[in-house]
Amino acid sequence: MNQQVQPGAAIEETLRVVGDRWSILLVRAGLRGIRRFDDFCDDLGIARPVLTERLRRLVKFGIFERVKYQDKPVRYEYRLTEAGLALSPALVALVRWSEEYSQEVSSETTLVHAPCGTELEQAFWCRSCQTTFGPHAVKGVGVNGES
Amino acid sequence: MNQQVQPGAAIEETLRVVGDRWSILLVRAGLRGIRRFDDFCDDLGIARPVLTERLRRLVKFGIFERVKYQDKPVRYEYRLTEAGLALSPALVALVRWSEEYSQEVSSETTLVHAPCGTELEQAFWCRSCQTTFGPHAVKGVGVNGES
DNA sequence: GAGACTGAGTTCGAAATCCGAACTCAGTAG
DNA sequence: CTACTGAGTTCGGATTTCGAACTCAGTCTC
Numbered sequence: 133m134n135q136q137v138q139p140g141a142a143i144e145e146t147l148r149v150v151g152d153r154w155s156i157l158l159v160r161a162g163l164r165g166i167r168r169f170d171d172f173c174d175d176l177g178i179a180r181p182v183l184t185e186r187l188r189r190l191v192k193f194g195i196f197e198r199v200k201y202q203d204k205p206v207r208y209e210y211r212l213t214e215a216g217l218a219l220s221p222a223l224v225a226l227v228r229w230s231e232e233y234s235q236e237v238s239s240e241t242t243l244v245h246a247p248c249g250t251e252l253e254q255a256f257w258c259r260s261c262q263t264t265f266g267p268h269a270v271k272g273v274g275v276n277g278e279s
Numbered sequence: 280m281n282q283q284v285q286p287g288a289a290i291e292e293t294l295r296v297v298g299d300r301w302s303i304l305l306v307r308a309g310l311r312g313i314r315r316f317d318d319f320c321d322d323l324g325i326a327r328p329v330l331t332e333r334l335r336r337l338v339k340f341g342i343f344e345r346v347k348y349q350d351k352p353v354r355y356e357y358r359l360t361e362a363g364l365a366l367s368p369a370l371v372a373l374v375r376w377s378e379e380y381s382q383e384v385s386s387e388t389t390l391v392h393a394p395c396g397t398e399l400e401q402a403f404w405c406r407s408c409q410t411t412f413g414p415h416a417v418k419g420v421g422v423n424g425e426s
Numbered sequence: 427g428a429g430a431c432t433g434a435g436t437t438c439g440a441a442a443t444c445c446g447a448a449c450t451c452a453g454t455a456g
Numbered sequence: 457c458t459a460c461t462g463a464g465t466t467c468g469g470a471t472t473t474c475g476a477a478c479t480c481a482g483t484c485t486c
Binding site: 433438444 | 459462463464467470471473474477478481482483484486
Binding site for chain 2: 142143144145146147148149150151152153156157160194215218219221222223224225226227228229230231232233234245246247248250252253254255256257258259260261264265269270
């Protein structure tokens with residue numbers, strides 16, 4: 133008996149969709165070009181029933197779409213939608229974090245700025261001030277202006 | 280039969296720590312200033328045994344630290360470490376995403392640049408080029424230079 | 427100094443999830 | 457006719473999660 137909307141409840145909603153061990157990995161696989169059921173299955177080592185359920189949910193929330201790619205035996209594949217692609221900043225942030233802080237894994241991949249190959253930094257950008265800034269200068273503002 | 284290291288396996292490792300319905304919410308609560316067991320409990324509506332286990336794990340992975348804040352009855356609270364704070368870009372990315380794509384939740388909170396109050400944008404930053412850029416210009420580079 | 431309260435957990439059984447392995451079903455290839 | 461594919465579904469058992477109630481040390485109130 134609860135569930136009153138907290139400031140920032142949106143993220144709760146999001147995590148209810150994407151906040152399990154697999155969904156983000158599925159998005160990641162999607163970004164890597166994986167589309168077919170069995171390929172997701174093999175790539176992630178996810179159990180089939182779970183994959184079925186997860187894909188269905190991600191489709192329902194508009195992150196993947198189920199597209200027929202063949203008629204004779206009717207076959208569908210799963211493609212990231214625009215909303216799905218838009219999750220990539222979050223993914224990148226997680227990859228960056230794991231590179232920096234995750235112990236015990238040799239990060240054999242680094243993210244770079246494609247044109248020049250320089251390792252990227254992630255920052256927030258204020259259009260008014262024309263500056264980048266870190267997490268310390270971020271603040272949440274509610275409709276009624278509460279901190 | 281499995282578990283060979285994929286490019287970007289670091290994120291798997293990270294999601295094993297942080298990729299459940301609660302951990303990210305706990306970090307978020309930490310960022311909002313919540314520190315005590317019962318407060319986490321009330322704020323998130325998480326079951327107590329799960330909270331116990333989750334906090335223990337997050338401490339083990341260096342995201343929270345358990346700090347004694349009182350002696351008489353010995354009491355501990357949980358504070359975000361630097362590594363924990365460093366998760367905020369990922370959090371912000373998720374909040375931004377939910378603001379933009381999550382249906383059915385009125386986002387009553389927006390993230391802004393604290394000094395000026397302008398709504399923030401999230402971008403990647405290349406130190407060499409002195410530019411910001413979006414996800415399209417991001418590329419992963421392995422130790423051996425594979426795409 | 428007896429009773430109520432607090433904060434930080436534990437213990438418990440019931441319910442929901444996850445897993446691996448085997449099965450289905452339509453169509454295709456030889 | 458048999459073998460194979462891709463995309464699932466069905467199954468029983470193992471693991472997690474849940475809510476509610478209990479513990480335990482110390483404190484506060486009278």
